[in-house]
Amino acid sequence: MDNSRRKFLKIAGLSAIAGIGAPTAFNGLLKGEAFASSAPSGGGGHGSEKAPTGKRYGFAIDIKKFASDKDLAQRCVNACHSTHNVPDFGNNKDGSKNRKDEIKWIWAEKFEHTFPDHSHYKKNEQLQETPILTLCNHCDNPPCVRACPTQATFKNSDGLVLMDFHRCIGCRFCMAACPYGARSFNWRSPRELDASGNYKYIKNPNPDFPTRMRGVVEKCNMCAERLAEGKLPACVEAAASSEAIVFGDLNDSHSPVSQVLKEKFTIQRKPALGTKPSIFYII
Amino acid sequence: MYDKGKIIPGLIVFVGLVTFPIWYGLATTAGPLPNPEKPTNAKECVEPVEFMRSSHMVLLNEWRDNIVRSGGTRKGTTADGTEYVRSLQKGCMNCHTSKKKFCDECHTYAAVNPYCWDCHIQPKETN
Numbered sequence: 001m002d003n004s005r006r007k008f009l010k011i012a013g014l015s016a017i018a019g020i021g022a023p024t025a026f027n028g029l030l031k032g033e034a035f036a037s038s039a040p041s042g043g044g045g046h047g048s049e050k051a052p053t054g055k056r057y058g059f060a061i062d063i064k065k066f067a068s069d070k071d072l073a074q075r076c077v078n079a080c081h082s083t084h085n086v087p088d089f090g091n092n093k094d095g096s097k098n099r100k101d102e103i104k105w106i107w108a109e110k111f112e113h114t115f116p117d118h119s120h121y122k123k124n125e126q127l128q129e130t131p132i133l134t135l136c137n138h139c140d141n142p143p144c145v146r147a148c149p150t151q152a153t154f155k156n157s158d159g160l161v162l163m164d165f166h167r168c169i170g171c172r173f174c175m176a177a178c179p180y181g182a183r184s185f186n187w188r189s190p191r192e193l194d195a196s197g198n199y200k201y202i203k204n205p206n207p208d209f210p211t212r213m214r215g216v217v218e219k220c221n222m223c224a225e226r227l228a229e230g231k232l233p234a235c236v237e238a239a240a241s242s243e244a245i246v247f248g249d250l251n252d253s254h255s256p257v258s259q260v261l262k263e264k265f266t267i268q269r270k271p272a273l274g275t276k277p278s279i280f281y282i283i
Numbered sequence: 284m285y286d287k288g289k290i291i292p293g294l295i296v297f298v299g300l301v302t303f304p305i306w307y308g309l310a311t312t313a314g315p316l317p318n319p320e321k322p323t324n325a326k327e328c329v330e331p332v333e334f335m336r337s338s339h340m341v342l343l344n345e346w347r348d349n350i351v352r353s354g355g356t357r358k359g360t361t362a363d364g365t366e367y368v369r370s371l372q373k374g375c376m377n378c379h380t381s382k383k384k385f386c387d388e389c390h391t392y393a394a395v396n397p398y399c400w401d402c403h404i405q406p407k408e409t410n
Binding site: 085154156157158162164165166191205207208209210211212213228229 | 347350351352353357372373398401402403
């Protein structure tokens with residue numbers, strides 16, 4: 001009797017240890033990045049990055065081209081917004097009513113607002129007056145993707161931070177997480193109709209792209225749908241005549257954008273946050 | 284049994300009332316069967332008719348997840364080799380040009396309200 005109880009206790013003890021140890025050992029074997037990112041984890045914004053892998057599309061935006069042609073930024077914005085059926089509620093000016101309802105994928109911003117962590121003391125006046133084209137930075141380490149509880153926003157294999165509007169529950173965590181204000185929330189329906197049955201806020205809707213509905217967040221998708229057809233992003237195309245925006249794969253050293261980045265001095269927005277933006281500005 | 288005269292007719296009336304929906308269904312029809320308009324410019328859909336009839340919504344979800352999330356191809360080919368775009372707006376509605384005459388026909392009959400058109404833009408109805 002004593003003998004068998006002793007045996008039983010031994011076996012039970014061993015099983016308990018094995019039970020506790022197994023998951024830890026298993027996790028050790030399966031260890032990997034929880035979310036897809038082509039960048040190594042950790043590391044601040046400054047300094048150099050490790051050798052990258054995979055595609056990573058990015059822009060180099062030449063600020064001087066926008067200084068010499070003040071309408072260029074607006075033309076890029078219009079090209080983007082008409083391609084993606086972005087509603088215009090007429091509230092996109094400083095001080096306009098219901099400014100919070102504004103939907104924007106790409107917009108012109110003041111230099112000091114675009115780069116708030118740079119010193120603007122005694123800086124060149126022309127720079128301060130230049131409209132700086134700002135959009136989603138398609139970060140290599142996107143905080144919005146980590147914040148999204150439904151994985152409605154995610155990083156795709158081309159290095160683009162995309163949204164699946166079907167999955168968005170409108171919690172706006174991503175908006176809180178994005179340090180660049182690149183995300184807009186549909187506080188009201190973008191599809192309101194006017195008296196003649198047309199969309200009130202979307203002039204000439206693009207029949208090849210959906211609109212959004214009330215209660216979802218939206219942002220720039222770097223024209224993933226156009227890239228799939230072998231076209232350039234709409235804003236790049238709008239600025240093509242002056243080559244103000246250079247597009248390409250940042251991880252391909254022969255791409256146009258990599259060539260430009262090698263030659264010119266560029267800055268990124270808020271590099272200290274370590275989000276690793278894919279949008280570069282040529283000053 | 285006490286009150287036989289009240290209980291038995293009462294039971295009959297009760298059973299009659301409870302089974303009323305069944306009878307009513309047998310006695311009347313749910314109206315004419317839906318007849319979605321078939322496209323004239325194509326003979327074959329992307330999958331067999333039976334599959335499309337029962338599982339088109341599954342197919343649409345698969346297309347969406349594959350294209351949006353996995354970077355899947357946007358082009359497909361039918362069994363007879365016709366190319367099509369794997370897209371509701373650019374693919375399906377290319378042949379089935381009327382939402383009213385195609386989608387709504389069955390959806391109204393089955394009393395389902397899919398939310399596709401809350402965001403996707405339906406083709407202009409030509410009447």
